[in-house]
Amino acid sequence: MLEKLIAYLDSIHARDPAPRSRWEILLYPGVWALVYHRAAHWLFEADLFFLARMVNHWSRMVTAIDIHPGAKIGKNFFIDHGFSVIGETAEIGDDVTIYQCVTLGGTNPTNGVGGKRHPTIGDNVIIGSGAQVIGPITVGPRARIGANAVVTDDVTEGATMIGLKARSTLVPAEQWLKEFLPYGTPCDDPCAPSRDCLEKLEAEMQALRAEVAELRGTSLPAQRSGTVD
Template sequence: MGILKRMKEDMDVVFDQDPAARSYIEVFLTYSGLHAIWAHRIAHFFFKRNLLFIARSISQISRFFTGIEIHPGATIGRKFFIDHGMGVVIGETCEIGDNVTLFQGVTLGGTGKEKGKRHPTIKDNAMVTNGARVLGNITIGNSSKVGAGSVVLKDVPDHSTVVGVPGQIVVKNGEKIRKNLDHHKLPDPVADRCAHLQEEIDALKEEIAKLKEVKQNGNNDL
């Protein structure tokens, strides 16, 4: 595919994903996620040819202007979309498939100083939403979703949704574990656990109050 056709495809993705996009000239001039992707392609070209300083320089210039940091070594497929991309970080050994969407503040990072493949693999049609952290050499499966603010440290199967800290799978193989699962209404397993613990605490308080009452009545009888 030629450069101009690829750029046109990238802008078409914006119209598919963002209802606020109104014209090609607006998208071309004002969408920082688009600019970061285009800059990355140039940086990756030099990185593959071992011109590492040039590649890294282009990456850092792009980071300065867009607020999005993509290491020039990352491998990114077609129709990649970054929505409101400020704070997005994509590590060197990341592999991102086709039709992937990232939102503001997403980190695709490592977990330490290990060598080799140390960043996530995001398969086709996946979505990682606001502020999520996907860390280490793990895989987010085809058509899977990571909920806002989640921290994912383990593989996520295809067609699954994961939320929470640490991430917990709430949808698997297209079957909803929780009902009414919407992008803006993802369940929170941590909050659910806290609510369950609060119920147990309330029950214990009630039992203690009953025991105190029994004890006081026993003393009065004496």
């Protein structure tokens, strides 16, 4: 038990350089929220729903993190800061990191039957602050959800989702993905156009001008050096 606790605290320290010791990590609200959730989930699985809700209610008051007792959470889960909400049918894999003000929310069933309403989060996913992941969707392993993104569709493995409604950056993860990306949000835009890309676009524009000029029966005006119309 002690070895597992130490391994868990070390996994948090690997993602957060702020604490100076394991004792300091033990004061993190995200750690206590997970401890309370383990107890609440055990009661929930035993059909002791009222007691499970009592533990959940206490945890929400002291940690500012609301995890429904029914949510299933894997190993080394880390909520960095509070004010996050995780719904009843959410499923979270191993080594997942969530920042503040994240919602793993559910859809409203039109037939009145609960069912699977919340997202399934794969292993090693990072969800940035303020992100909203809504509905019974699947977020693939190693995916990154950028800050304030709103995700309502499945996310492929290794993708980075940004924006409202979230869109993929369309950059292969193996080209730039690091082992850990704070807040799930790259500080440098991986989609910024390169010089090669700009030169290719200029060549295509020249070809289009030539085609238009040919259709009009006119000659293509010479382009000024270093400028693009």
